[in-house]
Amino acid sequence: MTGKPKISMYWAASCGGCEIALVNINEKIIDLDANFDFMFCPCLLDTKKQEIKELPDESIFITFFNGGIRTEENEEMAHLLRKKSKILIAFGSCAYEGCIPALANLSSREELFKTVYLDNPSIDNPHGILPVPESDVAEGELEIPLFYDTLRTLSQVVDVDYFIPGCPPEPKQIWKVVELVLSGASLPPKKSVIGAGKSSVCEECDRKKSEKMVEKFFRNYEIIPEKEKCLLEQGLICMGIATRDGCGALCPKVNMPCTGCYGPPEGVLDQGAKMVSALGSIIDISDIKGLSEEKIIEKINSTIESIPDPAGLFYKYSLADSLLKRRVAQ
Amino acid sequence: MQNSFFIKKKENSNADAFNSGTKKSCETVSFEPKIIGFLCNWCSYAGADKAGTAQKPYPPNVSVIRVMCSGRIDPQFILDAFQKGADGVMVLACHPGDCHYKEGNYRAVQRYRLLLKLLKQFGIEAERCRFDYVSAGEGDRFVSVINETVKAVKKLGPLKR
Numbered sequence: 001m002t003g004k005p006k007i008s009m010y011w012a013a014s015c016g017g018c019e020i021a022l023v024n025i026n027e028k029i030i031d032l033d034a035n036f037d038f039m040f041c042p043c044l045l046d047t048k049k050q051e052i053k054e055l056p057d058e059s060i061f062i063t064f065f066n067g068g069i070r071t072e073e074n075e076e077m078a079h080l081l082r083k084k085s086k087i088l089i090a091f092g093s094c095a096y097e098g099c100i101p102a103l104a105n106l107s108s109r110e111e112l113f114k115t116v117y118l119d120n121p122s123i124d125n126p127h128g129i130l131p132v133p134e135s136d137v138a139e140g141e142l143e144i145p146l147f148y149d150t151l152r153t154l155s156q157v158v159d160v161d162y163f164i165p166g167c168p169p170e171p172k173q174i175w176k177v178v179e180l181v182l183s184g185a186s187l188p189p190k191k192s193v194i195g196a197g198k199s200s201v202c203e204e205c206d207r208k209k210s211e212k213m214v215e216k217f218f219r220n221y222e223i224i225p226e227k228e229k230c231l232l233e234q235g236l237i238c239m240g241i242a243t244r245d246g247c248g249a250l251c252p253k254v255n256m257p258c259t260g261c262y263g264p265p266e267g268v269l270d271q272g273a274k275m276v277s278a279l280g281s282i283i284d285i286s287d288i289k290g291l292s293e294e295k296i297i298e299k300i301n302s303t304i305e306s307i308p309d310p311a312g313l314f315y316k317y318s319l320a321d322s323l324l325k326r327r328v329a330q
Numbered sequence: 331m332q333n334s335f336f337i338k339k340k341e342n343s344n345a346d347a348f349n350s351g352t353k354k355s356c357e358t359v360s361f362e363p364k365i366i367g368f369l370c371n372w373c374s375y376a377g378a379d380k381a382g383t384a385q386k387p388y389p390p391n392v393s394v395i396r397v398m399c400s401g402r403i404d405p406q407f408i409l410d411a412f413q414k415g416a417d418g419v420m421v422l423a424c425h426p427g428d429c430h431y432k433e434g435n436y437r438a439v440q441r442y443r444l445l446l447k448l449l450k451q452f453g454i455e456a457e458r459c460r461f462d463y464v465s466a467g468e469g470d471r472f473v474s475v476i477n478e479t480v481k482a483v484k485k486l487g488p489l490k491r
Contacts, residue, residue, distance in 0.1 A: 106451055273405035276448060280405075280441030285433055288426075293463060296426060296436075300443040310444060311451035323409040327453040329490035 005061035007032075008040035008052075009091070010081055012067030012074035013101045013151060018092040019043040021168035022064070025175045035182055036061070049077075052084055060084050062181065064091035064164075068101050068320060069152040072133075073145035082158040087187075089177075089194075093167040095154040096193075097263050098320025100167075102151045103312060105319050105326035109149045153320045162188070164195040167261035167317055170247050196246030198266040201258050205240055205249035207231065212282035217306045220257065231257045232282065237313060242274040261317050270323045272314035279304075363417035363483040367392040367476075368407065370400045372430040373465045374422035380469035388473045389480045392420065400424070401434025405445050408459065413491075418458045418483040422475065425463040435463070457482040458489065 009022060019041065023029060032038065040047040040060070052060075063085040069075050082088050093099035104112055113130050117123065133146045154160050164177060173195035180187070180194075188194055197203065209230045218235045225231055231238040231252055239260035240252060251258050264271040283303055288296045307313065315322055369375040375396045381388065397403060400423035408419045421442060423435040442461040449459055460479050464472045 268406075270406050270409055272448065273409050273445075276405040276441055276444045279444060280437050283440045285436040285440070288436060288439075289433075291426070293426060296439060297443065300440055304444050304447065307444070307447070309451070310448045314448070323406065323413045324452050325413075327451070330453060 004035065004037040006039050006059060007036040007062045007064075008038075008060050008081070008085070009043075009064040009066070010040065010077055011043060012065070012077065012095070012154075013070035014067030014092065014094045014099075016043055017168040018064070018066035018094075021092070021166075021171055022174060024171040025178075026171070028175050028178075032178060049080070052080060055084050057083050058086045060086065062087045062089060064089050065154055065160075066090075066092040066095050066168075068094045068098050069148070069154065069157045070101060071145040071147050075148075075157055076145075078154055078158045087161045088154075088158070090154040090160045090163045092169055093165060093261050093263065093317045095160075096163045096165050096321070097318040098151055098153055099261075099317045102153075102318075102320035103316070105150055106311060107327070108330075109147060150326050151320050156320070161190050163191075163193045165193060165244060165262045166196070166247065169195055170250075173246055193244070193263075193266070196244050196262055199245050200265050201240030201243045201245050201247065201249050201252070201262070204245045204247070205230075205252045205258075207252060209233070213284040213286070214279075214282050215284050215287065216303060217279075219306060225255050227255070231255075237275075237279070237307065239271075239275060239314070239316075241278045242268070242271050242314075259316050260314070263318050263321075271318040272311065272322055275314040276310070361484060361487060363391050363480065363488070364415060365392045365418040365420060365479060365483060366411040366416045367394045367420040367422065368397055368400070368403050369394055369422045369464075370424055370430075370435070371396055371398050373424035373428060373463075374400075374472070376466035377422070377464040377468045377472040380467065381472045382469075384469050386469060386473045388476045391480045391483075392476055399429065399431050399434035400438035401429070401431065401436075403438060403441075405441055408445065412454060412458075412489060417486075417489045418460070418479060420475070420479055421459075421461045422464045422472075423461070425465050428465060454489065455486055457486060 009019065040052055063081045065078065065081060065088060067074065069078060090096045094101060117125055117130050118128060131144060131147060133144060135142050177195045207230045208228050210233065212233050214235050216235050217237060220236065225234050225236060232241060236257045238252060238257035240249065240258035242264065243258055243260045244262040244265045246262055260271060264274060268274050288299050291299060369378060378394060400421055403421055411419050421438060423438050426435060429435040439461060446456055446459060450456065462475050464475060
């Protein structure tokens, strides 16, 4: 009922971390409230869908939409919020490129249901009941939203104006975006990635980098890395080299390899492919020089043996927005 | 749906392969895979040329893209090819030690081994993505590598998407 521009936040297939990231702008949330009418956010407010439906089109100034499109309901809300919002922002890795929920794209819906509702050790489902969109119960007919076979990103379903990467987006970057809008300055071109840099995490990482020649890859629990040296050079798979900057290289700063949550840098189509490319370039070749063609294969296979799940590692956040998008039909 | 896709694909690849716009019926024709071949300029492309000069027959299913070095082949190119309709992809490089740029083919084979692991998780069979070495003098070898790959991909059928 105020004259302030409306701002809303919705969650689809996500974990709720994006809402927490927004609240983590701390006292700035008061400034946000002073300038905007924060009117819809199922995680924090009690506004109902019906009230959104009744709004005139484009009456919400900005919608932060987090989460991927997993169910019929997610899709319905994406269309509704697109219609009612002036600026629709894919907020966070899930809405932007699928994130963790999209790893399910390496399985079929049937396999997922089997794991989750039948095979899970902690489940008690003696009748083997699986979710179906419509079911008859004593009280009448029950309807639940259809669960899609493939998780899609927000921009694969509706037209998206901007993308804010991150799992979750860094609060200081969220605030930068809000500040930009408040300043009245002209907004960046549509479809651009905002609240982040254009280069790679290495740009922001102050670890010492020299020529990379890796003989063996380690999993995180196997070694305690040296404090100053580039993690990739120490054989830890740090995704920073194939990941957009903007987070401030938070993970490498505390000895944890980057897992790639800011998505691919500007101009890169496929984060996983770029990581394959990068690792191929840094595996030390002095060991395979002079070997026979068969021995070369053996040697490389033993070097990459410690990467048991490359798809899960390289596409942890970007599978739904990658070139292949999902496992091919079997 | 699946069936019509299959037939459409057959018509397409047929038209491409034989450059014949008049072919109406596809009932008699078997599946002709579309394969993209990335060939290094210095060895494999020259090898293909050698096969051509010697007029060695080989199946027309492979569309060749010449690159300066197998080390230039970004895995994005390979995924892009699969995504855009290729049933198979080939990467042909100089033999180990023969790279014009000293180590491009070592980089290529390292990327390829890792990519193969990744493709498996995406349900794409190893036979659809082949890496091999063909030197400038190996026209016969070029022909046999093409023959083997086309045969293997034909056996697998079209890549379902």
